[in-house]
Amino acid sequence: MIDLKLLQKDFDVMSAKLMRKGVDNTLIEALKKKNEELKAAKTAYESLQADQNAMSKEFGQLMREKKDVTELKAKVDANKINITQALETQRVAQETLESIAMSIPNIPDDDVPDGADENDNIEIKKVLTPREFSFTPKEHWELAEQNGWIDFERGVKLATSRFSVSFGMGAKLERALINFMLNFNAKRGFEEVSVPALVNRGALEGTGQLPKFEDDLYKVEGQELFLIPTAEVPVTNLYQDEILAADELPKKMTAYTSCFRKEAGAAGRDTRGMIRQHQFHKVELVALAKPDESDKIFEEMVACASDLLTALELPHRLVTLCTGDLGFGAAKTIDLEVWLPGQATYREISSVSNTRDFQARRAKIRFKDGKENTLVHTLNGSSLAVGRTLVAIMENNQQEDGSITIPEVLKPYLGM
RNA sequence: GGAUCUUUGGCAGAGUUGGUCGAAUGCACCGGUCUUGAAAACCGGCGAGGGUUAUACCUCCCAGAGUUCGAAUCUCUGAGGGUCCA
Secondary structure, eight states: OOOHHHHHHSHHHHHHHHHHTTOOHHHHHHHHHHHHHHHHHHHHHHHHHHHHHHHHHHHHHHHHTTOOOHHHHHHHHHHHHHHHHHHHHHHHHHHHHHHHHTTSOOOOOTTSOOOSSGGGOEEEEEESOOOOOSSOOOOHHHHHHHHTOEEHHHHHHHSOTTOOEEOHHHHHHHHHHHHHHHHHHHHTTOEEEOOOSEEEHHHHHHHTOTTTTGGGSOBOTTSSEEEOSSTHHHHHGGGTTEEEEGGGOSEEEEEEEEEEOOOGGGTTSSOSTTSSOSEEEEEEEEEEEOGGGHHHHHHHHHHHHHHHHHHTTOOEEEEEOOTTTOOSSOSEEEEEEEEETTTTEEEEEEEEEEOTTHHHHHHTEEEEETTEEEEOEEEEEEEEEHHHHHHHHHHHSBOTTSOBOOOGGGGGGGTO
């Protein structure tokens, strides 16, 4: 959630920043107005309540002295009607304000480029040069089927479209990649955690998936539980509603989980292969940091993901997302895109974001900053999407006969 | 699934005939005195959110609803934990 106090104080600056992200100005105006209304309603209610409390105290006094209370009771009763009304006004104002505020995205950092969509993202740099093929490289689904690594039909048989099954070396490679990534991240100071794949509404509100993006989440019938769309949700919310000691920060964590997404808005996109699945494996990085160190941690996380790709000998590039392509909670995001020879294009394989205090404000994650309690900054990034990494290995390491060479760093994990 | 007990500040733990209770006490933590330094001892501070220039003031004792002039304390519902029975 954005900082309403700041909005109130620096309305012009804040609204200009939000408009860069495409937030409608009337919505921002409404938010400011509602915030003022709530303040007024609160003040009114609180002063009535103060009267009530004072009278109650007096009431007790009179009772003890065995004096007559009928007159006071009449006054109190009259006041009560006003309180009930004032409370209702306040409740409505609160609800309206929250429903608007919760649906407003984070403010982009000043150095995030303006832009409408992914075409306006800005490339920062390329790492490793894509290899020259002496033959026409195949797409990964062809290679996957030819090698017997992935079975798309049986995935559909078991569940529905956008599910697949890995066999043999395909399955082993997934496991090897997960272990390799977790170990790699651990060496960079990220502590491994293992978390639930189902979370409640509070957790999803904390990281911003709810209330706005419920359509893309799988919900357990009859329960307020959802399958996680990313490990970012459980890991970030680990410290929900807590006040951390300053010396506990930064908290750097890494977790492997399956992720589940309905892909509601992606009909027709990447229907073939395993680029976009309803269930996929991902190793995630999450960090909680002091505000003044979050930029540094952000760079560390980008470097970690990029170095991981380099270690796997996968050519990739780093891209700064423009305002239009930035996610709901992110103040800044750098995507890592891996080269896919079969498609002859770079495709997203990791996304590292700094949400600043946006999630922390929702999730109430703070730290003791001397005498003050201050919101932490939360950061998250994939390192990496396992399925897409497997795709990249298949396409980049394919030979003319369709066989695939295994990256050196994975061999120890495969008993090779 | 049935019965019963329980849920308080970072932790432990008082507080149930409703009224100076946002809440005793201990530990932890922070500051100070003492000490060459540390420990011990002693003194002081120490829950969160809102509000105010600062006070006042409001809210929060698992969550929600209710009774009452007034609830951490009473009633109901729900959730978590313990014990017993199945």
